[in-house]
Amino acid sequence: MLQLIGLWESVQDFIHTGGDVLYLVALVLFVMWVLMIERYWYLKAIFPKVKQEIIAKWEARQDTTSWYAHKIRDAWISEASDKLEQRMLLIKMLVALLPLVGLLGTVTGMIAVFDIMATQGTGNPRTLATGISMATIPTMAGLVSAISGVFFSARLDTKVKREKAALTDSLPHH
Template sequence: MSGFLALMQQGGLIMWLIFLVAVLQVYLFLQRWFSWPAFEWRSASETTRPALVRRAEQLQASNQLEQGLSLLKALVVITPLLGLLGTVTGMMLVFDGLSLGTAADPRRLSSGIARAILPTFASMAVLLLGMFFLSFWQRRARKSLQGH
């Protein structure tokens, strides 16, 4: 746990925001997992309902299945931007140190650059997680709707 806290401290405030995005993504995934709606589809030959009513039911089911995915999509889009923001602010601190002459030592300079790049690395990992969750639910919704 101390390694995690040290890593988060090195990355700064942006790392905590990226961690919050990851927690939200996992929460949304689990929330969808436990609240996935079940539909009983009947073929068109088994029902006497008009085609318009069947289509309306299919659209309503589609809306239910895609509910909450827009937030997950937004988190996926925001994640790399947070990583970039963390890297830019970190690099600004490195260059500020260079201008003041405090980071002229190559070891300190490389350490500062590594700390600056850390949010981008973390955001890419969280982005992959979010893309997996999003594609999982989109694929599952599409398969459920094809059953109609």
């Protein structure tokens, strides 16, 4: 329990040092990871059942060679692809947004530095250092968060493409 309290205090110190923009970075990061975990769960738990249903419906058809049959096949593949691609664009957008939110922290931190310089001058290095850390920490947090998102969203995108290709290969043209 004491370790959790110590961890919470260090997180609060980090947020205090970096400014309120870190709450926004944390919110965007949380939403991004919830969406990525949901997509991984869909790929592992839900999509295999969807894929088997589509394959079973295709194999149950008597007509698999006509133009109409191929259009039905294409429609099923398209519907499954849409379900696979759900939220992927939003995840990529959040990954791209994280460094920008960090830069927002840089701007607000630099405004704080200039405000300190305007009211107190440049004679107090400690207050200037506080403002500068408030400017750099959100940028670092946004970049580190985005790096984790880039890696895992790229892996997720590759898995989605593989699943789409596997579904297409599972429904042969006759």
